[in-house]
Amino acid sequence: MSTALSTAEEIHAHDHDHDHEHEHHELGFIRKYIFSEDHKTIAKQYLISGILWAFIGGSLSIIFRLQLGFPDMTLEWLKPILGTWIDESGKLDKEFYLALVTMHGTIMVFFVLTAGLSGTFSNFLIPLQIGARDMASGFINMLSYWFFFVSSVVMFSSLFLETGPASGGWVIYPPLSALPQAMPGSGLGMTMWLISMTFFIVSSLMGGINYICTVINLRTRGMTFTRMPLTIWSFFFTAVLGLLSFPVLLSAALLLIFDRSFGTSFYLSEIYIQGQALPNVGGSPILYQHLFWFLGHPEVYIVLLPALGMTSEIIATNSRKPIFGYRAMIGSMMGITVLAFIVWAHHMFVTGMNPFLGSVFMFLTLIIAVPSAVKAFNYITTLWKGNIVFTPAMLFSIGLVSMFISGGVTGIILGNSALDINLHDTYFVVAHFHLVMGAASFFGLMAGVYHWFPKMFGRMMNKTLGYIHFWFTFVGVYMVFFPMHYIGIAGFPRRYYTFTALGNDGMAAFTNMNSFISIAAIITFTAQAFFAFNFFYSIFKGKKAPQNPWNSNTLEWTTPVNPGHGNWEGEIPAVYRWPYDYSKPGSASDFIPQNVPHSATPESNLPEENEEIAKEKDIEGLLGAQNESYNR
Amino acid sequence: MNFLIGLLSIVFFALSIAVIGKSMKLNKKLSGEDTDGYALDSANNVNAIGMLLFWLFGTIAGVWSFLHARPDFLPIAASEHGLKTDNMFWTSMAVVTFAFFISNTLLFFFAFKYRHDKNRKATFYPVNHKLELIWTVIPAIVMAILVFTGWRTWRDITSQAPSNAAVIELTGHQFGWYVRYAGVDDSQLGHINYKLIDDTNNLGIDFTDKNSFDDFTATELHLPKGQPVLLKIRAQDVLHSVYLPFHRVKMDAVPGMPTKFWFTPNMTTDEMRAKLGKPDFNFKLNCTEVCGRGHFGMSITVFVDEPEDYKKWVSEQKPFLATNPSYLDKVPANLKAKASKYIPAEPIATDSTGTEAVSVN
Numbered sequence: 006m007s008t009a010l011s012t013a014e015e016i017h018a019h020d021h022d023h024d025h026e027h028e029h030h031e032l033g034f035i036r037k038y039i040f041s042e043d044h045k046t047i048a049k050q051y052l053i054s055g056i057l058w059a060f061i062g063g064s065l066s067i068i069f070r071l072q073l074g075f076p077d078m079t080l081e082w083l084k085p086i087l088g089t090w091i092d093e094s095g096k097l098d099k100e101f102y103l104a105l106v107t108m109h110g111t112i113m114v115f116f117v118l119t120a121g122l123s124g125t126f127s128n129f130l131i132p133l134q135i136g137a138r139d140m141a142s143g144f145i146n147m148l149s150y151w152f153f154f155v156s157s158v159v160m161f162s163s164l165f166l167e168t169g170p171a172s173g174g175w176v177i178y179p180p181l182s183a184l185p186q187a188m189p190g191s192g193l194g195m196t197m198w199l200i201s202m203t204f205f206i207v208s209s210l211m212g213g214i215n216y217i218c219t220v221i222n223l224r225t226r227g228m229t230f231t232r233m234p235l236t237i238w239s240f241f242f243t244a245v246l247g248l249l250s251f252p253v254l255l256s257a258a259l260l261l262i263f264d265r266s267f268g269t270s271f272y273l274s275e276i277y278i279q280g281q282a283l284p285n286v287g288g289s290p291i292l293y294q295h296l297f298w299f300l301g302h303p304e305v306y307i308v309l310l311p312a313l314g315m316t317s318e319i320i321a322t323n324s325r326k327p328i329f330g331y332r333a334m335i336g337s338m339m340g341i342t343v344l345a346f347i348v349w350a351h352h353m354f355v356t357g358m359n360p361f362l363g364s365v366f367m368f369l370t371l372i373i374a375v376p377s378a379v380k381a382f383n384y385i386t387t388l389w390k391g392n393i394v395f396t397p398a399m400l401f402s403i404g405l406v407s408m409f410i411s412g413g414v415t416g417i418i419l420g421n422s423a424l425d426i427n428l429h430d431t432y433f434v435v436a437h438f439h440l441v442m443g444a445a446s447f448f449g450l451m452a453g454v455y456h457w458f459p460k461m462f463g464r465m466m467n468k469t470l471g472y473i474h475f476w477f478t479f480v481g482v483y484m485v486f487f488p489m490h491y492i493g494i495a496g497f498p499r500r501y502y503t504f505t506a507l508g509n510d511g512m513a514a515f516t517n518m519n520s521f522i523s524i525a526a527i528i529t530f531t532a533q534a535f536f537a538f539n540f541f542y543s544i545f546k547g548k549k550a551p552q553n554p555w556n557s558n559t560l561e562w563t564t565p566v567n568p569g570h571g572n573w574e575g576e577i578p579a580v581y582r583w584p585y586d587y588s589k590p591g592s593a594s595d596f597i598p599q600n601v602p603h604s605a606t607p608e609s610n611l612p613e614e615n616e617e618i619a620k621e622k623d624i625e626g627l628l629g630a631q632n633e634s635y636n637r
Numbered sequence: 638m639n640f641l642i643g644l645l646s647i648v649f650f651a652l653s654i655a656v657i658g659k660s661m662k663l664n665k666k667l668s669g670e671d672t673d674g675y676a677l678d679s680a681n682n683v684n685a686i687g688m689l690l691f692w693l694f695g696t697i698a699g700v701w702s703f704l705h706a707r708p709d710f711l712p713i714a715a716s717e718h719g720l721k722t723d724n725m726f727w728t729s730m731a732v733v734t735f736a737f738f739i740s741n742t743l744l745f746f747f748a749f750k751y752r753h754d755k756n757r758k759a760t761f762y763p764v765n766h767k768l769e770l771i772w773t774v775i776p777a778i779v780m781a782i783l784v785f786t787g788w789r790t791w792r793d794i795t796s797q798a799p800s801n802a803a804v805i806e807l808t809g810h811q812f813g814w815y816v817r818y819a820g821v822d823d824s825q826l827g828h829i830n831y832k833l834i835d836d837t838n839n840l841g842i843d844f845t846d847k848n849s850f851d852d853f854t855a856t857e858l859h860l861p862k863g864q865p866v867l868l869k870i871r872a873q874d875v876l877h878s879v880y881l882p883f884h885r886v887k888m889d890a891v892p893g894m895p896t897k898f899w900f901t902p903n904m905t906t907d908e909m910r911a912k913l914g915k916p917d918f919n920f921k922l923n924c925t926e927v928c929g930r931g932h933f934g935m936s937i938t939v940f941v942d943e944p945e946d947y948k949k950w951v952s953e954q955k956p957f958l959a960t961n962p963s964y965l966d967k968v969p970a971n972l973k974a975k976a977s978k979y980i981p982a983e984p985i986a987t988d989s990t991g992t993e994a995v996s997v998n
Contacts, residue, residue, distance in 0.1 A: 099930045174927045180892055181875040181928060187811065188929040274893025275831045277841070278811070278874040282832045290876055290891055324751070327763040355878070356889040357870075357896035360795030364788050371780045378776040379769065381740055386768070388747035390760035394677050395684035395752070403688070403748055410740045414733035417780070421787035423794060424726050427711075427719075427885040430878065430925040472680055476687060483695065491706035496882035498925040501933040507882075508921045508936070514709035588759035595758065 032570075040151070042143030043570050047150050048129030049461060052454070054157060055121020056540070059447075061161075062112035063530050069105045072097045074523025076503050076516075090169075102502045103172040104190050108164065110175025111198070113443065115205055116160070118308035120153050122450045123247075124209075126311055127216045127240040129457065133561035134234050136225025136578060138571045138635060141218035145211045152208035156201045163197035171198035174500060176301065179272040179293050183264045186279045196265070199258050206255045209247050216244035223634075225560070226627035227580035232599065234559050234584040235328060238335050239314020242342040243307050249346070250303040257296035264288070294356055298349035305442050306345045310338060312449020313380060313409070316402035318584075319456050320384060322557045323399035324391030325595050327585035330383045337376035337383075344373040354422040355429050363422045370420035374413070381410050392588065392595075396555065397471025398456035404479045405448035411483075412440025415490065430500075433493025436486045444482045451478070454540070459554045463567040464547030467539050474535040481529030488518050558584045558598045577631065579624050581617065677753055685752035692745035696738075711882055712913055715904040715920065715941065718794045719885030725790060729783055798899035802865035803947075805858070807922075808840060809870075809877030809890035812931030814922060815840055816858050820851030821951060826869065827852050834873070837961055844958070844967040850976050853954040858922055858939040860902045861947035867899040878926035881939060883909070889926055902941045909941075 032041075041047060068087075071078060079095035080087075090101040128146065132139055140146045163170040172190025173182040177198065185192040220241045224233070233241075260271040270285035272293045277283070321328040328334060350358060350366040384406045393399065415437040418424050428434060451474075458466050492515050497504060504512040553562040563578050578600035586597040592609035603610050604618045714723045751759075806817040806826050817840060819826045827842055827849025834841040842849050860866050870879050872890035879898070880887045888898040910918045920939035924932055942950060958964055958979045968976040 099933075103927060103929075103932070178876055178926070184875065187875050276874055276892050277831045277834045282834060286893070289894060291894065324759060325753075326759040327761060329762065330764055330769050332764070333769045355887045357891050357894055360791065363795070364791060367788060367791065368784055371784045374780055375773060375777050379773055382772045383769075385740060385743050385747060386762075388744065388751060390762065391747075391751045392753050392757055392759040393681075393685070393748060393751050395681050395748075400684060403744065406744055407741055410744070411737055414737045417733050417783065418726065418729050421725070421729065421783060421791075423722050423787045423790040424729065426794070426887050427722060427726075427882070429887055430880075468678060469680065472684060480691070487699065488702055488706070491702070491710070494710050495706070496711045496880075498880065498923060498933075500927040503933055506921075506923065506934045506936040508938075509915065509918050515706075518706065585763065588761050590761050 040147055042139070042147045044128045044132050044140045044143070044146060045461070045568065045572075047146055048125050050150050051120055051124035051128060051153070052461075054154070055117050055125060055450075056537070058112050058116040058121060058157070060533070060537070062109050062117055063533065065105045065109040065112070067527055067530055068097070069102055069109070070523040070526045072102055072502065074520040074526075076512075097502075099502050100172055100189055101169055103174070103188070103500065104169045104194070106500055107172050107175055107177075107190070108160075108170050111160070111171070114175060114304065114308065115202070116157060118443070118446045118450070119209065119247075119304070120205075122308060122446060122453075123240065123243050123311045124150075124153065124212060125450075126236070126315060126453050126457070127212065127244065129461065130236055130315075130561065131216055131219050131240055132223070133460070133564065133568070133572060134237050134559050135220060135223060135228050136560050136573075136580065137219060137223035138573070138577070140215045141222060142215055146215050149208045149211035149215065152204050152211065156204035156208060159197050159201035159204065163194050163201070166194050166197070168192045168194055170194040176294075176297055177261070178297075179261060179264065179290055180276055183261060183272055184276070184278060184283075185265075199262055199265075202258055203255065206251045206258075209251055213244040213248040213251075216240055217248065220244075225577045225580055226631050227624040228599075231332075232580055232583050234314075235317035235331070235334055235338075236311075236314040236559075239310045239317075239338060242338050243310045246303045246307050246310070246342055246345060250300040250307075253296055254300035257293055257300070260296075261293065291353070291356060291358060294353050295350070298352045299346075301352065302349040303345045305438070306341055308446040309409075309442055309449075310341070312405060312446045312452075313338070315449055315453045315456070316384075316405045318557075318559065319398045319402045319452050320387050320406075321585050321587060322456075322555050322596075323394045323396055323402075324387055325394070325556075325587045326387055326391040327583075327587055328383070329386040329389075330379075331583065331585060333379055334383055337379045340376035341373060344369065344376070348373055348420075351420055351422070351425070354425045360422075367420060367422045371417065374417055374420070377409075377413055381406060381413070394555075395472075396455065397466070397468060397475055398452045398555075400472065400475040400479075401448045401452035401455065404475065404482075405445050405452060407479075408440050408445040408448060408482065411487075412437055412442070412445060416441060427496070428493060430498055431493040432489050432497050432499055435499050436489035436493055439489075440482075440486050444486065448478075451475075451536070456555065457561075458540075458543065458547075459550030459566075460561050460564075460568075462544050462547070463550050464543050465550050465554065466543045466547060470535050470539040474532060474539065477532030477535070478529055481525055481532060484525035485522050485529060488522055491515075492518060553598075556596050558586060558596050560599055563598065563600055576628065579628070581621060581624065582614075681753050685749045688745045688748040692742060695741075712909070713904075714883070714885050715902055715909060716881075716884040716886065717901040717903050718790070719883075719900075720903075721790055722794075722885055725786060732779065732783070794900075798867040798897070799865045802867040802899055803861055804867050804869060805860075806869045806871065807858070807879055807890070808873060809879070809924065809928070809935070810839075810873040811875065811929050812924075812935045814858075814877075814879075814924075814935070814937050816855045816937070817842075818853050818855065818951065818954065819848075820853060820956060822851040823848055829871070831873065838957075838964065842957060842964075844964055844976070845969050845972075847972050847975055850958055850968075850972075850979050851956045853956050855954065857937055859947060859950050860939065860941045861944045862902050862905045862941050864944060864947075865899055865901045868897060870896045870898065875928050876926045877924050877928050877935070880923045880925040881920065882923065883920050887925060905941045905943055906939075 080091050080097055081095040084091045090098045092098055168189040170190060171177060171194045172188055181187050182191050182195050220237060263269040264272050270288035272290050273285035273288040275286055317328050317334060348366060348370045350362060351370040354363045419428055419434060419437055455466055455471055550566055552566055560578060564572050565574060580599045581602040582599055584599050588595045589597060589609040592606060597606055602621050603614050604621055714720050804819040804824055804826055808815040825848040828846040829841050830843045831841050833843055870888055870890045872892045877890040878887060879890060884900060884902060886898055886900055888896050906920060910916055922937050922939050924935035956979045958976060959981060962980045965976055965980060
């Protein structure tokens with residue numbers, strides 16, 4: 006608490022005599038870059054951790070794609086890295102294959118797309134776009150990152166265990182994950198997975214509370230909820246989703262820890278394994294699945310909503326047009342947020358759950374397609390009659406919309422319980438969620454990085470490398486996941502080391518296609534080097550960024566090019582209008598930032614906006630109260 | 638190989654865009670028209686054309702690859718409900734492919750058509766309630782129709798099994814399937830108790846239940862054509878999942894919680910062989926819930942027989958008790974007489990399992 010107080014005082018100091026303070030009020034290296042309480046630094050910490058994790062998670066997938074695409078290939082050359090996970094005949098160990106699949110999923114879903122995406126941009130953009138000096142609690146925010154860091158270290162170390170990391174799939178269904186005798190990965194690897202995820206959940210809860218408090222309490226004067234950029238709305242909903250669903254995952258994990266270590270039977274019943282009948286009776290593996298998917302499904306939206314929010318902003322800016330249906334966009338995100346909590350059991354149609362429950366969840370699941378469709382149509386209409394500037398961020402945003410549509414439509418198939426019978430746990434599902442949640446969110450992440458890089462580092466990323474990166478990734482992702490649907494329709498189950506047991510030449514039928522997918526995956530993954538180089542090079546050597554490189558309306562571009570602690574020198578700007586006044590008729594400029602009062606733009610005001618002029622005094626009148634709140 | 642060619646051509650397509658982009662940039666630098674501080678550069682048109690080309694090549698690749706992959710899809714469903722769900726799948730697929738194609742087409746065309754032009758200003762068009770309403774209601778109606786048909790089919794599939802269904806028990810374990818039939822005299826499976834599992838009685842059949850006496854086990858799954866089959870599904874150690882791809886049947890096997898699935902096979906193995914022109918074709922049962930090291934290899938062969946062949950096969954099978962007479966000891970005294978019926982007259986002359994059991998004693 007005292008730290009939070011001192012932060013406020015620091016800001017206060019900045020407020021009044023920032024011109025003197027700035028030079029000699031430097032924090033030490035550790036407080037400035039490591040245990041920093043500044044939301045911008047924490048955001049960068051999340052981003053760089055996320056990028057590192059993405060490369061780790063990606064390379065794991067390349068190893069198992071080698072196995073799937075080239076089942077006869079000898080992987081002897083990987084021995085220096087993988088050691089005994091490559092067996093004497095030069096083949097990938099079968100258990101390690103499952104470990105790779107598991108860790109790829111865990112890393113990508115939680116460490117890249119949750120922490121790397123929401124952690125980075127919620128932290129970075131919430132204070133900057135709503136006009137706040139920092140998060141509600143800088144200290145909790147710092148803790149949030151360091152809990153994530155501990156979680157990362159534990160998860161990363163588990164990769165090097167002799168018995169291997171967790172291997173039961175990223176969903177870690179018990180009893181497989183509960184019984185160390187069922188597979189080696191369910192030993193120490195699983196314990197570490199659970200410890201790591203516990204830290205992760207704590208981290209994301211602390212982050213989420215902070216985001217919600219900040220959005221509700223620290224908006225600058227005039228920033229009403231209906232003037233917030235869609236990015237902020239999406240981060241807000243994401244935080245609400247996380248706050249309500251992650252604790253349920255924690256409870257699932259805790260019960261699993263009890264079953265593993267303390268002899269309880271929450272998930273275990275009537276098990277005979279390795280010649281031994283276990284004493285546990287009365288538990289239910291289905292209980293775990295309910296608890297897991299109660300997080301697991303909202304999790305999909307936790308990774309997707311921030312991406313959708315950021316691309317709304319980017320598409321509007323670069324189409325030089327207001328986002329179409331601002332309120333409908335908020336409404337559909339709200340709808341998605343609510344519905345996300347009541348669709349979880351569509352992951353469980355054929356797990357033995359009561360079929361009546363299956364019918365209920367089918368109805369609810371297909372309802373969620375409606376707000377999603379509205380969002381897609383709104384994006385497309387925003388492009389219509391725009392004046393589109395293809396920045397790398399814009400390209401990735403358009404890519405996101407395409408992926409969101411292409412992956413989303415197959416959700417209508419999978420959400421239908423009768424059709425899910427045959428498609429459940431096949432590559433059709435893999436293709437579906439990689440497009441709609443994996444690739445779409447990844448594209449959102451990339452769009453965000455390209456768009457806000459100048460604000461983060463005060464320098465520009467190289468655009469040409471950005472274009473190359475986009476086209477390789479966009480074409481590549483489609484080449485990987487589009488043909489994968491066919492393999493699913495052909496009934497190939499996921500998490501199979503090889504497909505020989507399908508019999509009937511089933512394996513031979515798709516040998517070429519699997520090789521194709523693997524090659525495409527390798528090329529796509531390699532192309533990320535363009536990004537990595539561009540990113541790290543530009544941090545130090547990029548062209549100096551101008552104040553507002555994309556001519557954008559939102560508040561973050563009113564800060565100095567390299568915003569210091571407290572973000573704005575002097576007063577925080579007031580907000581008088583929504584963030585999407587692009588190409589407004591009558592206005593000479595094709596954008597009017599949010600901090601420009603309507604009284605300054607009589608030529609472009611709509612009739613109802615002239616009434617807003619009278620309220621400007623009220624907004625200004627709040628300045629005292631706002632400063633007061635920082636001084637408390 | 639075709640795929641590799643396709644891949645390479647697309648890669649080169651991407652590369653060519655990159656090269657054009659690069660040269661454009663050089664061009665711009667040379668001509669010195671650097672629009673400083675503004676996002677626009679001369680690659681804008683290239684990227685716009687890229688959108689169009691992506692749409693074009695993507696459409697061609699999509700159609701071609703579908704036609705290419707189609708012969709390898711699962712053949713026609715070999716069960717009655719499978720025919721229905723297949724039908725529904727392709728209908729839904731047509732609907733969503735239409736939506737997919739239209740919306741992606743609009744996306745790429747708008748991106749191309751409305752690329753930046755310094756002589757034009759974007760249209761300020763923030764909202765249109767009528768449009769919003771239209772594209773809320775239309776998907777809602779389409780969804781409602783899809784859901785309703787899906788729900789009816791789901792309800793039929795998951796309804797109570799007909800009383801004349803052949804009852805077969807499948808038990809998943811690391812890494813294989815045990816098959817148990819309810820026998821010829823009663824169509825009731827005897828109780829199972831996981832604590833009774835031993836090396837021979839690897840299912841844990843409870844011989845205090847008289848329904849167990851005529852139960853027999855098998856290493857492959859035989860199903861009668863045209864007759865409902867009720868699968869009673871169990872797991873011994875971890876989750877498994879029964880997957881009969883050709884019959885469009887899938888249901889998890891859960892330790893401690895028996896599950897079930899009933900369906901009617903409508904095509905014998907021979908008929909499917911003839912249809913596909915593959916004399917060595919066999920139906921398969923696979924596992925689709927990750928269960929450990931041997932998950933991918935956990936399959937058994939499934940035979941669908943004409944009803945009379947099926948009856949014949951069943952009648953040839955010997956009850957578990959007949960092949961393992963030593964388990965007669967576990968039968969309570971009041972049921973011994975009933976159980977003894979299944980024991981062959983000369984126990985010594987039975988198969989090796991029986992003798993083994995005796996010699997151990």
